[in-house]
Amino acid sequence: MKRASILERLAQLLSRPPGPEERARAAWHLADWLACAAAGRAEPVGSVLAMRPRSGASDDAFYWGGLGNVLEMDDVDKRALLHPGPVICAAALSMGKHKLIGQAELLDAIVRGYDATIRLGRAVGPQHYRFFHNTGTCGPIGAAVAGSAILGHKPERTAHAMALAMSQASGLWQTRHEPRSMGKQLHTSHAARAGIDSALLAEDGFKGPVTILEGEQGFFAATCGSADPNAVLDDNPRWRIHDVSFKPWPACRHAHAAIDAALAIREGVDPSTVESVVVETYRDALVFCDRPEPKTVIEAKFSLQHAVAVALLNGEPTLDDFSDKAVQDETLARLREKILVRQDEELTATYPNRFGARVMVDDREVFIADALGDPENPIQRDQLHAKIRMLLETRGTKSEALKQQCSRLLRNSEPVDPEKLAVAFEEALR
Template sequence: MRNESKVPFPESELIRLCRRPVAPGVSRLARLTLLDWFGCVLAARYAPVARAMARTIHAHNEDILRLALTSIDTDAQTAALALGTLGNVLEMDDLHRASILHPGDAICAAGLATALRQPVSGPELLSAITRGYDVAIRVGVAAAAGGYTPFYNSSTCGVFGAAITCADLAGLDAEGMADALGQAGMQAAGIWQCRLEPTFSKQLATAHAARAGVFAAELAAAGFPGARAILTGEMGFFASYYPEADQSALTVPRAWAITEMSFKPYPACRHTHSAISAMLDLREEGMDGAVERIDIHTHSAALEFCDQPHPTNPNAARFSLQHAVATAALRGAPAISDFEGDALNNPDIEVLRACIHVHIDDVIDAAFPRDYGARIVVRMQDGTRIERACPAAWGDPENPMRDADLVAKFHANASHGGLSLRAADTLVHAIMDLPDAINMSALRAALNDAFSPEPEFE
């Protein structure tokens, strides 16, 4: 039998912090996080990457969600792999700015896959997700101290949160959580080369992180010891992956990190959202006449990721400041269809994209990654000049989406994924009622109704 506490500081303090009680108000926020992530998953249900992963895991009729959500024959690791594939496909997944991390892609996937296969209550699931977010984001804030690195934080840091979520659902104590954290670190993976080429590897990274989180917790529950200094040791995660990390961020006293999330109302890279918001404000105020030139001033990472004046496919369009802002100017709030098909070759949008120029603003750049702001200057052909700055896009904590906005986003995404209004509404109620749910029965029933003609979960 192991001694009661062999976990070294700061890992021991990190685990202590994540094990503190979760207040009901925070759990109610966590249900919105789960709802938002699940809507993103639904919207990507029939995407090419979903079908490719479905073939890989032998899903009947290439229906990856039915396999993950309604089949008693599917184990939690496989379900997490399936669900973790879809959250980031359409670029609508939540974001924590300071950690440059989309935690839901791995954590919600692992948590839901596990909860559907264990006797847990709604509050237990929401508390576990909250704890997972806290650990992943603390690790991510430390890792992102110097901005972007070659590693993809959503997977490399997200795996730690996924492991803690699943360990909490399994009822593991602090020692068991330490084992899960250690095994998660051994599986941390994901590098940014995937964004420089046309691959599905970004989705693989979050899918792997979700599955690895489940596996790490299962190993810990089985008595599989993990490294206690996996994060801060001399050959640990930070030394190996993020040598410039600010390790003090691991244990800084703070509110639950899930309260700091940004939600994405538009299906485009988050680096475009402040520019979209600024353009929508200008459009609402009225832009009379023909546009001669639009200048976008923003942070350097936005240009590194999203300076694509001539996108030729949906993924490139979702990472194009020029396309996103031109769409906002001409059509209003961008929808999924605005980044697909004929929208990419729309003559009016093509003309306006050519008028858009992007620049680094030193003040905005200095605030990154704490803030992802943008400023837009529009010059009309009659010489009129109008300008709008947006330090916080709609969906940021400083400019939040309301509960009703997030529900509306879920319905739009569910419709895109082929769900009926009735099925989507049933899912909304099941997820929103989780704070009072004594078990997963209502959510299982809603999932069976949505995805399986012959329910398998009982």
């Protein structure tokens, strides 16, 4: 008897029902994404995406999928090195908007979609991440799962939806080397739409190559020299959404532990008299964020030097701390010049299970093993609520209805209707 493919077995794994704890967690991630996306709409990339005509779930997924990552405040699974929210939540809500479903169906779809994307992201290995943007390459599989869940697909049809989605997987890191590039947002837009298109095609009987992951000319062979295919089918019954981190600060996640350390050390420190600052962290944090002289907003968000200078000088970072004005601020520039970043071998060895950093300011030192928002250092509901309010109140969005919907999701006190939620979201995007 022919052995079932990885995708066929994964579809069976994902068919089990999530429980109340998973739905409550999904509600938090949905609220977090809604706020990130609504605030991201005010940025130039949001204006460009808003110009495209839309006529259905696929178009909605593409538009919404590009918004959640704009401000670099979207959730992240540190072991998979990807951001599930911008892709999975966009895909699930876009399909939910066009189908008569309840809150439970929407949240279950998000839980399953997160699981598929994170499983694949943890399987691809470090050689893949060197060149490929995991959110773009692994996002389509989760978007397809979320869409299939809302359509009520059986595992066989879900497997074909995943196969079709993975046939379209893409996203290269070269985009981060060009500050003007909006390619990172295109990756999340495409991933969300590819998943929805694939689920809709599978609904009509369109078949995909179900051995697309492990096949001799498949995804692992082509893009993942150090892949661990078994990670996709890890039999740990815990839903992976519980492992996903929230991002409290508007910067690359690789800078967050250093920000936390700087915040912890700043009390009693006069930045004007500081002689030296040293940041020690893991290798990838330097690969992505060793940028002593950022010139643009996106470069500032990917600068350990700027992020630590902001935290030492201003306290908890806000969106304004990564604006063009902040990048050009002379006081911040002088402090950035004093900051040396270097690799720590022990922190590199524990990464990506731990995103740690050590900050030394003259004779004072603080070590942070896990950034705020990680499962080991969890964000509290009030903290997440404050982040959401900040995003919706500081970006000029028409957000009162969306704020109310997000509050209901966080409290988990009364059901949220997906169609009404989509309407409130759309109002905030205008």
